[in-house]
Amino acid sequence: MPTSVKSVLPVVLLGCGGVGRHLLHHIVSCRPLHAKQGVAIQVVGVGDSSSLLVADDVHSGHCQLFKNPEASGKVIEAATTLGRSTGLVLVDCSATYDTVGLLKAAVDHGCCIALANKKPLTGAYEDFEKLVSNFRRIRFESTVGAGLPVIASVTRIIASGDPISRIVSSLSGTLGYVMSELEDGKKFSEVVKTAKSLGYTEPDPRDDLGGMDVARKVGSLYPSELGPDAMSTKDFLESGVAQLDKSMEERVKAASLKGNVLRYVCEIRSTGCQVGIRELPKNSALGRLRGSDNVVEIYSRCYESSPLVIQGAGAGNDTTAAGVLADILDLQDLFQKMA
Amino acid sequence: MPTSVKSVLPVVLLGCGGVGRHLLHHIVSCRPLHAKQGVAIQVVGVGDSSSLLVADDVHSGHCQLFKNPEASGKVIEAATTLGRSTGLVLVDCSATYDTVGLLKAAVDHGCCIALANKKPLTGAYEDFEKLVSNFRRIRFESTVGAGLPVIASVTRIIASGDPISRIVSSLSGTLGYVMSELEDGKKFSEVVKTAKSLGYTEPDPRDDLGGMDVARKVGSLYPSELGPDAMSTKDFLESGVAQLDKSMEERVKAASLKGNVLRYVCEIRSTGCQVGIRELPKNSALGRLRGSDNVVEIYSRCYESSPLVIQGAGAGNDTTAAGVLADILDLQDLFQKMA
Structure with a gap:
């Protein structure tokens, strides 16, 4: 019985190292599983430190390659265009502090964020505050203990008014x-x-x-x-x-x-x-x-x-990438209308 | 700095035993905490096996008491009215199979469900299928290991395409x-x-x-x-x-x-x-x-x-109730519009 797609999550991936490549692999191999759950992850862009590949047409697979500094501008463009219309998840699998500017701009445009690495959260305190300012639109489970449910558990415990000592x-x-x-x-x-x-x-x-x-x-x-x-x-x-x-x-x-x-x-x-x-x-x-x-x-x-x-x-690229994928899917309700 | 309310979650609570009473206590004592996060839980009805107290006006605190069988009808009425408008979370803290009919009707009307006890999921298989038919609108973390993040972890692992052996x-x-x-x-x-x-x-x-x-x-x-x-x-x-x-x-x-x-x-x-x-x-x-x-x-x-x-x-009423409250809050994105 085919299930209709209830949530489409457009994703821009920053960082194509071990974790980023595993993530792309998981996204593709999980397509049938996610389709059954009515969810579709649509990779609209993939970037590394020097360039960005943008899907012009996700159906035909036609892509364009942009080099820096134009590449960063294209990420902002995607965030501006999609952030408040279809929504956009900016996924950071780079192991750098360099993405903070892009991530903050994405937050300003109402985008969601999923982090594989804690670096963007551990720079300037103002950056941290900005990134978590809409706490429902950021996920960073994999930044602590790879895929272990540490952040999710701490968040649940705090939300239920149970003070952590x-x-x-x-x-x-x-x-x-x-x-x-x-x-x-x-x-x-x-x-x-x-x-x-x-x-x-x-x-x-x-x-x-x-x-x-x-x-x-x-x-x-x-x-x-x-x-x-x-x-x-x-x-x-x-x-x-x-x-x-x-x-x-x-x-x-x-x-x-x-x-x-x-x-x-x-x-x-x-x-x-x-x-x-x-x-x-x-x-x-x-x-x-x-x-x-x-x-x-x-x-x-x-x-x-x-x-x-x-x-x-x-630790481990596979486990970390699996955690990031679970984070992306955990954002799906923000991309879904009430029935 | 006051935060504007982003999500209002109307709740009908079924069952006022140890867990239900702890839950009501937690909901009230967490109000300031939840307000900071832009979330408000609004208890619009509280029922037990014989009667239902309905808040006519949540602001004045004016209530009406209904006895069974009228009480069940009032729950359905709330589900019908609120399910597809503001949304409604039907919270089952009873330790019975008796609520299954109400829960299924609530699902049909687009309501969300949070369960403290696994009984409604362990009766007829068709009932189980109906209750989990929209998997994003049901939470039942407390039915396994009280507040331990077991269901959340299993759900995350499965969603990320990591097969559980x-x-x-x-x-x-x-x-x-x-x-x-x-x-x-x-x-x-x-x-x-x-x-x-x-x-x-x-x-x-x-x-x-x-x-x-x-x-x-x-x-x-x-x-x-x-x-x-x-x-x-x-x-x-x-x-x-x-x-x-x-x-x-x-x-x-x-x-x-x-x-x-x-x-x-x-x-x-x-x-x-x-x-x-x-x-x-x-x-x-x-x-x-x-x-x-x-x-x-x-x-x-x-x-x-x-x-x-x-x-x-x-185990423990406090821990179970805390888990149910975390479940309710986890549904908040379904009660929130894209910015």
Whole structure:
């Protein structure tokens, strides 16, 4: 029984790296499934840092390619034209801060936004405020724990008037993976390279190792002489990171002698946020963590003595892209008229 | 800075037991919070099994009381009038099958539905199909694991084209509580009565103990001579349930001698569903479960080697009501025009 299409979601995708390409693949392979649910995702534009491919006619498949700076103008044009008519979802799968201007303009034109990466939300506070100013039109589930339902759960709990007292988590799939591999006696430099090849890290792994991906102002796992200002990503991976192997090995051993493991933990309370490496008992919930699994414990009035725990794979292009796709679909009611 | 109201959600509440009353309390206490988000929940009617209180004028607070059968007619009238104009959310906090007719009529009139209890979905299959026929207009997160984001997670995973291979869970907060209390050497009859007084059970605890709350055709924890056809809830609690203390004690001891504990586990695969008491190692994930915590493990392509695990309090009137309120708010985009 054919179902009529109830919602058409026009999408412009920014960023065609690992996540963006997986997302396009998922969108195409899910077409029959979404059709059954009466939803159609229509990719009207795909851009990267230098150019934008715009679908002139989604039915014929005819496209035009625009180079920067014209490309950015075309995104704004799509946002202006579609934002308040059919609606538009601007999907950011780039791992940069560079898209913030486009995203803010899109918000001004009534567009929806779906983010794969938290960078646009972690720059200037005014930018953050602007982007979340219409909270129903932005989704960013994949920016925390890939596809894990962390943001959705926190949003639900807050909406129901259940005050959250604290959130304790191991939220970096990359650092979780690195920490548990170190525990197994592997070299730091090898672990970092493997993590990158598995798609667990940002394009420059130092984005993860510096802790900036988890929160501002936290201790970095590398010294400034190995930082982005001092050497390229390539040099860091080929020679820089190996200089850290010995000190990291000693740190892991010292913890192990006390029956502990190293874990990169974030704790948020009303009084502030603490992020960094902690020695934790091997048999604690966080100490038992293996691989790139993320764990989030949410404490509230309803979840006081036993927290709401969400655990699972917190990294990977496939998982992240699946999370972004679920976010896009979660916006469908804004593209649907009352029957 | 006052925010203008973007969505008004008219609500008719059916059922004023523990969950319904908590929900009304939450709706009122969250008014300032929701106002900040531009959402207003407007309770236009509250009913129980015998009568319905209808707000004639939500601003003056003037109400009228209708007795059955007129009360049901008034619910249909509200659904007919509001369903396709302002929209209406019919919220079912009754623990009965009796509301199915009203809910189906509401669906026909374009209303939204939020369920606290799974009973309306577990009667005739045609009823289930009708109720979920417009899947964006029904929410039932609280019917599985109270407020835990189980349905939302499964829906997200399916929507993103990530095929779920199996779900393993301890889903009855009541039976989880009963099993871990038995493990501590308490009498079955005492544990059941305490569970009821804590609001962990259905009004008739045999609804839980019979396994019907988890799935059809599963082993019951009580024999038919103690069933609802043979004695009242009062008689069951006062004298019936104590007859089971000895056999249950022996069963717990037998498991303990093998280093095991009893757990009530449900496993869903594409080939079918298995539900019942299993002896599990004390130190397994499910064996470690304490109190009324629920655990759900979801396995899919993205969550293959390490499942998506959701754990937390899976019962309690407060938690269930908070989940229903979050469900109602999740419908707000259907009550909102594009800017």
